[in-house]
Amino acid sequence: MTYIAKPKLHHPTLACNAIGFRRRDYEGKISTLCAGCGHDSISAAIIQACWELDIEPHRVAKLSGIGCSSKTPDYFLGQSHGFNTVHGRMPSVLTGANLANRDLLYLGVSGDGDSASIGIGQFVHAIRRGVNMVYIVENNGVYGLTKGQFSATADQGSKSKKGVVNSDSPLDLVGLAMQLGATYVARGFSGDKKQLVPLIKGAITHKGAAFIDVISPCVAFNNHAGSTKSYEYVREHNEAVNRLDFIDVRAEITVDYAEGEIVDVTQHDGSIVRLRKLSADFNAHDRVKAMNYVHAAQAKGEVVTGLLYVDPDAHDLHEHFNTTEVPINRLGAQELNPGAETLAKINNSLR
Amino acid sequence: MNAQVETKPHPRIEATNDFVVKFANVNGSGSASANELFARAILRMGVPVSPRNIFPSNIQGLPTWYEVRISERGWLGRRGGVDLMVAMNPQTWDADLKEIEPGGYLFYDSTRPLPASKFRDDIHVIGMPLTAICNRTYADARQRQLFKNIMYLGALSILLDIDAREIKRLFAEQYKGKEKLLDSNVQALELGREYAAQHLDPIGLHVQRxxxxxxxxxxxxxxxxxxxxxxxxxxxxxxxxxxxxxxxxEAFQKYCMKxxxxxxxxxxxxxxVQAExxxxxIGMCVGAGWNGARAFTTTAGPGISLMNEFIGLAYFAEIPVTIIDVQRGGPSTGMPTRTQQSDVLACAYASHGDTKHVLLLPEDPHECFEFSAQAFDLADRLQTPIFVLTDLDIGMNQRLTAPFAWNDARDYDRGKVMTAAELEAGKDFGRYKDVDGDGIPYRTYPGTHAERGAYFTRGTSRDPYARYxxxxxDYVYNMERLLRKWDTAKSLVPQPILRGTGGEAHDGVIYYGSTSPSMSEAIELLGKQSLVLDTLRVRAFPFPDSVGEFIRQHERVFVVEQNRDGQLRTLLINEFGIDPARLVAILHYDGTPITARFIAGAIAAQMQPAKAKENAA
Known part of the structure; x- marks a missing residue:
């Protein structure tokens, strides 16, 4: 958390997006995380994605739990309402907020301790419900704020900075998300912004529960030899199954791709997520096969990244609930109150 | 077949429109709807009834009771004691038999003869071979079971003079469009009536229009x-x-669909959302409240325990949310199907750190409606959790209550919400700033304005502009402001109801919630013994100053509650700094609803020695 605001000075030559905002308009307060923290790269990727998508910052609601990752919403989108909730419970607060106003973009930022340890129950159920959201876990395998204890995503056999070996088997959040019915599931690496920004853009334009697990090394407590969440380990074991290009509906498609390697996914809003296959036998449209692929790679110690599963025809919670198009927080007594005459009839039926 | 068991003659209870009937059944046997018909038919005859379900945490096979108090005077609390026991459950026979008042009546299924030792000689026994009649009449096992209930209803209508036309009218309403069911129910009712008219002796209990x-x-x-x-x-x-x-x-869902x-x-x-x-x-409610919707959750004690962390967040981050707690017997799983008022302290001071929460304490379904509706206005106005504390006795028993009322001119109070226009006009926005001196800051809904009004909501300490x-x-300013808000709440919550004797009484009684109907009756019972008291029904926490004044004006104040530890009494002592000796706890907490007899007895026992002293002086 910080109370240091960034000066609001723009260099006149800075580029504007289609709605007249500069990239800096999407920034927040100065980060107080450690220098080199993967989380700051993710914040930067979120800023980049929102700027490139021409999103009005105030139409975003950013929610988080507790922990290093959950502090980050203060460091991006300073014009958005933010909510730093309680540990592990961001998903329920986000669900409620989403029910109140379906028109905003809901961005949930959490960590592996927040989502996989204390908050695994809420993670599971928010995904099950198909809440229309972008849920990002900044995954470093440790509790940073309390100085380096293992979290539930730490791999079995991985070593802590103090030399303790983790004996518990890890929770795999992307595997879980796919099994639970998330309709957009991706894994990124904070050290690969080129891959991460389009993954976030695809998640933002997806209508439904979009989950991104971002491996985000903790430079202070989990970046040593023996860790499977260090920069070095992830770089060596990163198996990107595809490269994603986000194509705006309004933009002209200019890049040529070789035949057979390309899959275009048209999203709910008409935008296209273009997948360039890097692995011939990976299919992001087949949930069960994708799960198998990810698990098989994991067993070999590889970290599969890319867009792992997407269902472009997904339905969200509001569709399940058949709620009004008008956000329910805008309804007044006129729409909500059945009135005295109806009450008199109800009274009569109770006699 | 002679099913009547010979008993010695005893003076029988004679009563019209003022007695208690209790049905002892096995749950899952279909008795509930027949028993409810019994109560409703009497109600349709213009005679007030108050029924109470006493049921197990179970779906089938365990004992369940339905106690109906018939009171022309309109006493709606439990009286205590039973005048007529309809004993349909062999499992609870002995205990059920004990509950009958001397001179009272026992109605039972006499298909299998019971030894004389199974009866009491100071009660009047009415046997009816219900199983035999049903087995003779119906081939289907389920029908044999279900119509047994309707048949005893028919017999009771003869014995107690309940107008059968009222029961048939209720059938007609219930089985509208299902003529087959209607006919078979009427037939079973008539069978019961015929048998009773021919074979059963009249009793001393009667219902009269x-x-x-x-x-x-x-x-x-x-x-x-x-x-x-x-x-x-x-x-x-x-x-x-x-x-x-x-x-x-579930009822909210039903009404919303309509x-x-x-x-x-x-x-x-x-x-x-049926959450996990x-x-x-509570998390969803907090999210929705933060985002400008009116949200509520409904729960019982164990749920309150789980919600504590979020309640603290909603208090400190100042988010409107309504929590309806239908209290049951605690602690832990306690008595899930029995009533208590034992979540008062757990709700009043819920969550870690210094917290205080608004509690609304309805006395009956009418106030459940009123206070629940009002809770949303209070939550928005005060930007804090509002608890509506009812209990199982009010929540799950049908009660005769004043009709619901709504004034169409009434609009919702959405509290202090800064609009886009106000932000655009340059109005200063400090999320946690006390602008008006009432401790209540302004808030903005997410997405209101492109450049102004956004803030970061957090459970951590912040300055008036929501900066960490x-x-x-900064911390003290905020905590003091929350106390000012607490003071503001005192004038907004439902005020206590005072029933004074005009200075005659030295002693007072404070009570709340479901104790109310029994309390009113107890005051009359005490009056008959020349024991007079002023009464104050507390309807909310924070306590308005008038509550403290009431205590100060009386030498001694009885605090009547349905919990072991005198939780409201503790709150009163804590909030007003009152000498505990002046507040005498009258406690009933066995899980059954408090009775007028209990209250009157307990208070009389405390007052009589004092009275004796007065007389001596």
Whole structure:
């Protein structure tokens, strides 16, 4: 958390997006995380994605739990309402907020301790419900704020900075998300912004529960030899199954791709997520096969990244609930109150 | 077949429109609807009744009771004692028999003869071979079981002079469009009536038409509260099933499906989530409240325990949320299907750190409706959690209550919400700044304005402009402001109801919630012994100053509650700094609803020695 605001000075030559905002308009307060923290790269990727998508910052609601990752919403989108909730419970607060106003973009930022340890129950159920959201876990395998204890995503056999070996088997959040019915599931690496920004853009334009697990090394407590969440380990074991290009509906498609390697996914809003296959036998449209692929790679110690599963025809919670198009927080007594005459009839039926 | 058991002659209880009938049944046997018909038919004859379900945490096979108090005077509390026991459950026979008042009546299924030792000689026994008649009449096993209930209803209508036309009218309403069911029920009723008319001796208990029901309605508190939520403008309900509150959320769903669907689009103007647990339930409500919707959850004690962390967040981050707690017997799983008022302290000071929460304490379904609707206005106005504390006795028993009322001119109070226009005009926005001196800051809904009004909501300490701060003065400013807000709340919550004797009484009584009907009756019982008291019914926490004044004006104040530790008494002592010796706890907490006899007895026992002293002097 910080109370240091960034000066609001723009260099006149800075580029504007289609709605007249500069990239800096999407920034927040100065980060107080450690220098080199993967989380700051993710914040930067979120800023980049929102700027490139021409999103009005105030139409975003950013929610988080507790922990290093959950502090980050203060460091991006300073014009958005933010909510730093309680540990592990961001998903329920986000669900409620989403029910109140379906028109905003809901961005949930959490960590592996927040989502996989204390908050695994809420993670599971928010995904099950198909809440229309972008849920990002900044995954470093440790509790940073309390100085380096293992979290539930730490791999079995991985070593802590103090030399303790983790004996518990890890929770795999992307595997879980796919099994639970998330309709957009991706894994990124904070050290690969080129891959991460389009993954976030695809998640933002997806209508439904979009989950991104971002491996985000903790430079202070989990970046040593023996860790499977260090920069070095992830770089060596990163198996990107595809490269994603986000194509705006309004933009002209200019890049040529070789035949057979390309899959275009048209999203709910008409935008296209273009997948360039890097692995011939990976299919992001087949949930069960994708799960198998990810698990098989994991067993070999590889970290599969890319867009792992997407269902472009997904339905969200509001569709399940058949709620009004008008956000329910805008309804007044006129729409909500059945009135005295109806009450008199109800009274009569109770006699 | 002679099923009558010979008993020695005893003076029998003679009473018209003033007695208690208790049905002892096995749950899952279909008795509930027959028993409810019994109560409703008497009500339709203009005679007030108050029925109470005493049921197990179980679906089939365990004992369940339905106790109906018939009172032309309109006493709606439990009286205590039973005048007529309809003993249909062999498992509980001995205990049921003991409950009958001397000179009272026992109605039982006499198909199998019982030894004389199974009866009491100071009661009057009415045997009817219900099983034999049913087995003779019906081939289907389920029918044999179900119509046994209707048959005893028929017999009771003869014995007690209940107008059979009223029962048939109720059948007709219940089985509208299902003529087959209607006919078979009427037939079973007639069979019971015929047998009783031919074989059973008249008894001393009678129902006589009266005109004492008036325009009152017959409804349970959970349904009433659900309707209050609909009228109060609740749009988001997140809940987790727990006895005795589940029927509240289900009733809300039912009413929403009826009254909250946009007639043009067929789309819902509500969202109801059955969450994965109580933590998620309250979390969703906090999220929805933060985002400008009116949200509530409904739960019982164990749910409150789970919700504590979020309640603290909502208090400190100042987010409107309504929590309806239908209290049951605690601690832990306690007595899930029995009533208590034992969550008072757990709710008043819920969560870690210095917290205090607004509690509304309805006495009956009418107030359940009122207070639930009002809770949303209070939550928005005060930007804090509002608890509506009912209990199983109010929540799950149909009660005769004043009709619900709504003034169409009444609009919702959405509290201090800064608009886009105000932000645009350059109005200073400090989320946690006390602008008006009432401790209540302004808030903005997310997405209001492109450049102004956004802030970061957090459970950590902050300055008046919502900037993270652990500076002592910032923290203290905020905590003091929350106390000013607490003071503001005192004038907004429902005020206590005082019933004074005009200076005659030295002693007072404070009570609240479901104790109310029994309390009113107890005051009359005490009056008959020349024991006079002023009474004050507390309807909310924070206590308005008038509560403290009432205590100061009396030498001694009895605090009547349905918990072991005198929780409201503790609150009174704590909030007013009162000498504990002046507040005498009158406690009833065995899980059954408190009775007038109990209250009057307990207070009389305390007052009589004092009275004796007075006389001596």
């Amino acid at each position: 009266a005109d004492n029901v008036g325009d009152k309605i017959f409804v349970d508190g959970n349904v009433a509260a659900a309707l209050g939520c609909v009228y109060g403008g609740a749009t988001v309900c997140a809940w987790y099933p727990i006895t005795p509150s589940s029927s509240l959320a 009254y909250r669907v946009d007639p043009e689009t067929g789309r819902n103007r509500f969202a109801i 647990d109580e933590i998620a339930s 701060s652990e500076r002592g003065p």
